[in-house]
Amino acid sequence: MLSTLHHPPRSLSRFFPSNTKSRHFHIKPVLSLSQPAADQPPSSTSPPPESQILSIRHSLLSREVTATQLAETYLSRLKLTEPQLKSFIHVSNNVLKEAQSIDDKIKRNENVGPLAGVLVGVKDNICTLDMPSTAGSKVLEKYRPPFDATAVKRVKELGAIVVGKTNLDEFGMGSSTEASAFQVTANPWDISRVPGGSSGGSAAAVSARQCVVSLGSDTGGSVRQPASFCGVVGLKPTYGRVSRYGLMAYASSLDVIGCFGSSVADTGILLSAISGHDRLDATSSKHEVPDFTSQFMSAVLLESKPLKGLRVGVIRETLDDGVDSGVKSAILGAVSHLEELGCTLSEVSLPSFSLGLPAYYILASSESSSNLSRYDGVRYGNQAAADELNALYGDSRAKGFGPEVKMRILMGTYGLSAGYYDAYYKRAQQVRTLIKKSFKTALHENDILISPAAPSAAYKIGEKKNDPLAMYAGDIMTVNVNLAGLPALVLPCGLTEGGLAGLPVGLQMIGPAFDEGKLLKVGHIFEQTLQGCRFIPPLIAEDIKE
Amino acid sequence: MASMLFRTIQTHPFLLYPTTLLRRNNAVLYCTLKSAHTQTAAQEEQQKPPQIKGSPQTRQAKTKTLDKISKDYETIIGIETHVQLSTLTKAFCSCPYNYGTQPNTSICPICMGLPGALPVLNSKVIEFAVKLGLALNCKLSLNSKFDRKQYFYPDLPKGYQISQFDIPIATGGYLDVDLPVEFGGGHRRFGVTRVDLNRAGVPLLEIVSEPDMRTGLEAAEYAAELQRLVRYLGVSNGNMQEGSLRCDVNVSIRPVGQLKFGTKVEIKNLNSFSSINRAIDFEIARQALLHSQGEDDQIVQETRLWEEGSQKTVTMRKKEGLADYRYFPEPDIPEVILMKEYVDSIQSSLPELPEMKRRRYEKMGLSMQDVLFLANDINVAQFFDATIANGADVKLAANWIMGDIAAYMKNEKLTINDIELTPEELAELIASIKSATISGKIGKEILFELMAKGGTVNGIIKEKNLVQIVDPSEIEKMVDKVLSENPKQLEQYRGGKTKLQGFFAGQVMKISKGKANPGLLNKILLEKLNAKC
Numbered sequence A: 001m002l003s004t005l006h007h008p009p010r011s012l013s014r015f016f017p018s019n020t021k022s023r024h025f026h027i028k029p030v031l032s033l034s035q036p037a038a039d040q041p042p043s044s045t046s047p048p049p050e051s052q053i054l055s056i057r058h059s060l061l062s063r064e065v066t067a068t069q070l071a072e073t074y075l076s077r078l079k080l081t082e083p084q085l086k087s088f089i090h091v092s093n094n095v096l097k098e099a100q101s102i103d104d105k106i107k108r109n110e111n112v113g114p115l116a117g118v119l120v121g122v123k124d125n126i127c128t129l130d131m132p133s134t135a136g137s138k139v140l141e142k143y144r145p146p147f148d149a150t151a152v153k154r155v156k157e158l159g160a161i162v163v164g165k166t167n168l169d170e171f172g173m174g175s176s177t178e179a180s181a182f183q184v185t186a187n188p189w190d191i192s193r194v195p196g197g198s199s200g201g202s203a204a205a206v207s208a209r210q211c212v213v214s215l216g217s218d219t220g221g222s223v224r225q226p227a228s229f230c231g232v233v234g235l236k237p238t239y240g241r242v243s244r245y246g247l248m249a250y251a252s253s254l255d256v257i258g259c260f261g262s263s264v265a266d267t268g269i270l271l272s273a274i275s276g277h278d279r280l281d282a283t284s285s286k287h288e289v290p291d292f293t294s295q296f297m298s299a300v301l302l303e304s305k306p307l308k309g310l311r312v313g314v315i316r317e318t319l320d321d322g323v324d325s326g327v328k329s330a331i332l333g334a335v336s337h338l339e340e341l342g343c344t345l346s347e348v349s350l351p352s353f354s355l356g357l358p359a360y361y362i363l364a365s366s367e368s369s370s371n372l373s374r375y376d377g378v379r380y381g382n383q384a385a386a387d388e389l390n391a392l393y394g395d396s397r398a399k400g401f402g403p404e405v406k407m408r409i410l411m412g413t414y415g416l417s418a419g420y421y422d423a424y425y426k427r428a429q430q431v432r433t434l435i436k437k438s439f440k441t442a443l444h445e446n447d448i449l450i451s452p453a454a455p456s457a458a459y460k461i462g463e464k465k466n467d468p469l470a471m472y473a474g475d476i477m478t479v480n481v482n483l484a485g486l487p488a489l490v491l492p493c494g495l496t497e498g499g500l501a502g503l504p505v506g507l508q509m510i511g512p513a514f515d516e517g518k519l520l521k522v523g524h525i526f527e528q529t530l531q532g533c534r535f536i537p538p539l540i541a542e543d544i545k546e
Numbered sequence B: 001m002a003s004m005l006f007r008t009i010q011t012h013p014f015l016l017y018p019t020t021l022l023r024r025n026n027a028v029l030y031c032t033l034k035s036a037h038t039q040t041a042a043q044e045e046q047q048k049p050p051q052i053k054g055s056p057q058t059r060q061a062k063t064k065t066l067d068k069i070s071k072d073y074e075t076i077i078g079i080e081t082h083v084q085l086s087t088l089t090k091a092f093c094s095c096p097y098n099y100g101t102q103p104n105t106s107i108c109p110i111c112m113g114l115p116g117a118l119p120v121l122n123s124k125v126i127e128f129a130v131k132l133g134l135a136l137n138c139k140l141s142l143n144s145k146f147d148r149k150q151y152f153y154p155d156l157p158k159g160y161q162i163s164q165f166d167i168p169i170a171t172g173g174y175l176d177v178d179l180p181v182e183f184g185g186g187h188r189r190f191g192v193t194r195v196d197l198n199r200a201g202v203p204l205l206e207i208v209s210e211p212d213m214r215t216g217l218e219a220a221e222y223a224a225e226l227q228r229l230v231r232y233l234g235v236s237n238g239n240m241q242e243g244s245l246r247c248d249v250n251v252s253i254r255p256v257g258q259l260k261f262g263t264k265v266e267i268k269n270l271n272s273f274s275s276i277n278r279a280i281d282f283e284i285a286r287q288a289l290l291h292s293q294g295e296d297d298q299i300v301q302e303t304r305l306w307e308e309g310s311q312k313t314v315t316m317r318k319k320e321g322l323a324d325y326r327y328f329p330e331p332d333i334p335e336v337i338l339m340k341e342y343v344d345s346i347q348s349s350l351p352e353l354p355e356m357k358r359r360r361y362e363k364m365g366l367s368m369q370d371v372l373f374l375a376n377d378i379n380v381a382q383f384f385d386a387t388i389a390n391g392a393d394v395k396l397a398a399n400w401i402m403g404d405i406a407a408y409m410k411n412e413k414l415t416i417n418d419i420e421l422t423p424e425e426l427a428e429l430i431a432s433i434k435s436a437t438i439s440g441k442i443g444k445e446i447l448f449e450l451m452a453k454g455g456t457v458n459g460i461i462k463e464k465n466l467v468q469i470v471d472p473s474e475i476e477k478m479v480d481k482v483l484s485e486n487p488k489q490l491e492q493y494r495g496g497k498t499k500l501q502g503f504f505a506g507q508v509m510k511i512s513k514g515k516a517n518p519g520l521l522n523k524i525l526l527e528k529l530n531a532k533c
């Protein structure tokens, strides 16, 4: 499979229209990924992941590398891997230009932002100024928003370079990225498998080091499940922590912009960059934004029981039947690792847990049926030819939306209809209240809760495409967290069978509202002390190794 | 109340005169006719009362028939009013909002409903809603929320409106109304069911009344009082022609004694208070006739349009089942929580409201006619109050404002804010007349000068040397002069033609350039005329 990397198909020219044909395919490794840190304990067989963002900053400021060289490295890898992965719907033509302007600034000894030269992938349902933003839908084909989403604006202001727009299930509705109107993204660990969804493109892009970090969105698990499938770190912040301004709404009361990184540190740095109140989003919180990475400690400085006294609750309902044995054993491995780190583990039951899935699908569909009303063919996107207004609406929407979106609009319209509202929408809201309460109790007795991020590792492309209920069931581990509005961190904790080198399994840590800092701190220690696992997908393992 | 209404109906539309239902004895509603300074009134005055055909006898006969019919029914009227708020920006974005600007001249991603854009509530809208809620004596919902009302329409970019469905910001209030004197007067209190924030983009408040009104007149006065209220509060310009204040009226009738409500008919397109009045009276008559003919099944739940030209209501659309708007709580806008301190601060900043003003004027000894006139327009009321505050006599100030000043404004089509006269100068003018510095006649001249050009009373008096002549010897000289110059008339007078006293008085006034004190002049003149008798 790796040999194909050297022969990129012609279709790549879509992303690289000119002057890049002569670029070398073999590239320098990504910074220190393959270079054991000097202070690495000798007992470790594999180095723990390091912050690429901090390394980039160090390399740029010490003038070891230029932003242009860095950008070229990533773009080359993107060019190599993209034919298999198809993570991006659009790749920016301005990356090198923007990198150059950072280099110019450094040359002039001007200050550059903390994210200077960091290539960020942005999920295509997040608006980017003058760059296509389609939400993976034909309805918005060729649509270019006149503004940047607040999260995008903030990372840009800190010096980051938007490398492109990543693939997703149409409007975020799906769990495999197969429901994109444009392309199917593959999992870098096994290209016959899905990357998860709906932020599959953002997860695959970070996993394959096509970019440093990426933004996704999480309505029912759309950051966490693909993070688990692709072996990267994914963070779903507390609802309201990050402005939704510029995020094309799927289910407004559940939607949140989240972060992907190849290390906990990078994920935390990205979260710090995008967090905070925004007057353009009335639901964004004024809660103080701490420096999420300030409590991180180097592995070498850790005591023997660095998490001593941390009360960790394992959610019983998430390890029931229906969870793959490989996933279960990886999670149990994580449990004993946490114990070794000094945590006190106990089992905790969330009685309303199983109600989360139906409640989620009712509420999310109901809100989506309303949020997607604006795509009526009148203003943007593809307008069907029709003589009469209702026909225009009907035809434009029939042609513009894919089957999954249509199904959810229908379900949601039904759930909100007179005579059904009480039985569906209202009832689901009551369930939501119950779930919030049960999390509150559980998080009173425990500092964090843990569960798998998904009941299985990545499955085969096409495997569940025609079985929506099986697909929906895969969201069981994540939807409750959205209903409760809590933050959750997913990080790779082990591998299960499948593919060339096994398939990653993600551990989900759930914390109290606005305490992402705690999750990141625990996650960082977990990550730095996990032995024998190196989550670099086989697709690029060779490349990275050199 | 119903009988009062029907006394004004002069003819019946269905039998002979399909286009002329009502005629009033040249009396249009108080709120409309008298408020000459408002645009509302100016427009309404252009409306001619419907021409009536047929002999007085026929008219009388019809009135009698209708009176008889109407006595058997009770009318139930409820009003939904939409008030466009005079906020500087739109309800959910920071685009400037001015009534009358071209639509879509100021737009942004939010009001265009672009993907990813989110509504942010303009806090002014809440403030205005709280003001109006308090002014309507409502109970405020300290926690209220917004809901989405969904339907497809080309002008609705998002496919839904943001409004308040089940938890309005204010509920359970009332509005006090004083009925015009020429219609028998009287005080009414009408219930207000709810005040809610309604519709995206344009900041709009909806005020729903209880079905408390019984006549077109009461309904029109309710609407007029609401207009006064929003203008007093400064939350809206309240102009009906511009659509800043819109009333949809629900009318049903039921046989007297029946508990069940009759079928409700909604009337739209009511652009003035008099059209509210006339449309309702027409509708009552229409429904009463159908009832009396045993055709009450012809009264269906529908929306009818008031046609100003033909002075009747016509079917606009029949209600075919309830539209399903699939309301649900708006997730993009957090609950609105009103803190007690916030409400208290608004409460304490409320101005004196029309009802309070009327009661105060009444206590000052003004007649109800005067009270209603002065309190009708906030600007007139403020002018009056300021005049009083400058020490003017209450009754005199009222007379000047309601008389010459109102007439001038009407002729010149000006509002009280447009004229150059200030309350301070009106008070000065009144004082100058009272102290006999100037005569009433000179006072009037000065008033018109002040209204047109401004300036001060004392300045004009000085400039034109208008101080009244109160020195008896000076007046005596003038009288002597006139008598000696008109020996023929003097002879006639003394011969018994005493009517000529007026002639002499006029002559004296003339040579005094109008400045002679009339009392003194007449006293001295009479003495001289009769001296040698």
Ligand SMILES: [Zn+2]
Pocket (backbone or CB within 6 Å): B090, B093, B094, B095, B106, B107, B108, B109, B110, B111, B112
């Ligand atoms: Zn706007």
